[in-house]
Amino acid sequence: MSAVEEDFGSEEWGARGTAGVSIAANVEFDAVDVQLGGRVVLDQFTLTLRPGEIVCLLGESGSGKSTALRVAAGIQPIHAGAVRINGETVSAPGKTVPPDRRGIGLMFQDFALFPHLTVLRNVLFGLRQLGRSAALVQARAALRRVGLADRENDYPHMLSGGQQQRLALARSVAPRPGVLLLDEPFSSLDARLRETVRDETLAVLRETHVTSLIVTHDPEEAMVLGDRVALLRHGKIAQIGTASEIYRQPIDLNAARFFSPLSEIDATVRNGAASTPLGPLETPDIADGTRVTIAIRPAGGASLAADGAGVMGRIVGKRDAIGVDICEVRVDGLNAPLGVRQPANAELNVGQDVFVTLNREHVLVFPRD
Numbered sequence: 001m002s003a004v005e006e007d008f009g010s011e012e013w014g015a016r017g018t019a020g021v022s023i024a025a026n027v028e029f030d031a032v033d034v035q036l037g038g039r040v041v042l043d044q045f046t047l048t049l050r051p052g053e054i055v056c057l058l059g060e061s062g063s064g065k066s067t068a069l070r071v072a073a074g075i076q077p078i079h080a081g082a083v084r085i086n087g088e089t090v091s092a093p094g095k096t097v098p099p100d101r102r103g104i105g106l107m108f109q110d111f112a113l114f115p116h117l118t119v120l121r122n123v124l125f126g127l128r129q130l131g132r133s134a135a136l137v138q139a140r141a142a143l144r145r146v147g148l149a150d151r152e153n154d155y156p157h158m159l160s161g162g163q164q165q166r167l168a169l170a171r172s173v174a175p176r177p178g179v180l181l182l183d184e185p186f187s188s189l190d191a192r193l194r195e196t197v198r199d200e201t202l203a204v205l206r207e208t209h210v211t212s213l214i215v216t217h218d219p220e221e222a223m224v225l226g227d228r229v230a231l232l233r234h235g236k237i238a239q240i241g242t243a244s245e246i247y248r249q250p251i252d253l254n255a256a257r258f259f260s261p262l263s264e265i266d267a268t269v270r271n272g273a274a275s276t277p278l279g280p281l282e283t284p285d286i287a288d289g290t291r292v293t294i295a296i297r298p299a300g301g302a303s304l305a306a307d308g309a310g311v312m313g314r315i316v317g318k319r320d321a322i323g324v325d326i327c328e329v330r331v332d333g334l335n336a337p338l339g340v341r342q343p344a345n346a347e348l349n350v351g352q353d354v355f356v357t358l359n360r361e362h363v364l365v366f367p368r369d
């Protein structure tokens with residue numbers, strides 16, 4: 001087995017259900033303001049995490065995700081509002097309880113391991129408040145859980161990227177913090193590793209029951225990991241909900257664009273329907289005369305068939321993913337080809353005419369200003 005394969009296999013992790021359990025904390029950001037370099041970076045930022053909940057902060061670069069995490073960590077002072085952990089105010093204007101007195105664990109994208117300390121000592125570092133033998137028991141249990149029990153005398157540079165991530169995870173959960181703060185924890189891993197590491201990390205978070213706040217710019221990652229996903233925009237939460245809520249009912253076109261590419265059609269509502277080059281679309285709740293943008297996701301928004309009902313189009317591009325066709329379809333009246341992703345169908349090929357039907361329940365309609 002090559003080093004990469006070895007690292008890739010989930011069996012390399014320790015047995016599930018063996019991580020130490022935390023006493024999960026409640027975390028409240030209450031109307032937090034932060035200004036940096038004369039700019040408002042967090043603007044009345046308000047969010048409550050329930051004990052044991054995993055919340056992902058998702059947003060464009062510069063939306064304030066890392067700043068919110070740094071505030072929770074006690075690294076970034078705040079200018080208004082408060083942060084409370086289990087009801088105790090840990091941040092307020094003029095007050096910042098330091099990180100080591102907040103009962104939190106931290107895991108950053110570069111893992112921040114101590115290069116001059118062995119694997120075991122890296123984990124023991126966070127357990128200094130325990131007696132030597134208790135600390136050793138807890139550190140070794142954490143290393144066993146992430147599958148690094150036999151590497152305790154190695155140094156971080158002797159580990160692969162995936163193993164370093166596991167060490168960083170073991171170090172952050174070993175003290176059994178009430179809150180774990182993770183900033184882009186998988187972004188430095190190669191795409192092949194990322195999914196396994198992400199799933200195993202999620203299993204560890206669930207077992208420890210630690211309340212977790214995870215910063216990511218990857219919508220898929222947020223949807224897989226988060227009990228709730230908070231979409232940040234200009235330092236405020238634009239939308240928060242379960243992954244399925246915010247995927248199915250994004251609050252506006254920008255939120256929808258964040259989760260997948262879209263085909264967008266501008267139209268005006270007349271008599272309860274918007275007329276589009278793909279046929280009429282019922283819009284019963286929207287007033288007559290309203291200008292709308294109709295957004296069609298490649299997955300589920302429209303279907304293609306070689307015959308039957310629908311509007312005629314022509315396939316101008318097709319890519320095969322495993323078991324899935326990703327087609328581009330030109331339809332008269334559309335500015336750009338429509339993207340459609342559907343189960344593979346060998347009958348559909350480039351150059352062929354097809355019938356396109358909209359799946360109303362998966363089409364999003366947003367009024368325009």
Ligand SMILES: Nc1ncnc2c1ncn2[C@@H]1O[C@H](COP(=O)(O)OP(=O)(O)OP(=O)(O)O)[C@@H](O)[C@H]1O
Nearest residue numbers: 036037041059060061062063064065066067068217
């Ligand atoms: N020390 C600082 N001084 C001035 N501006 C800062 C400072 N730190 C961050 N900012 C600005 O604050 C804004 C929010 O930064 P933050 O790192 O929280 O965003 P982010 O959503 O995490 O972005 P990214 O995904 O790129 O990490 C950015 O515009 C950034 O340039």
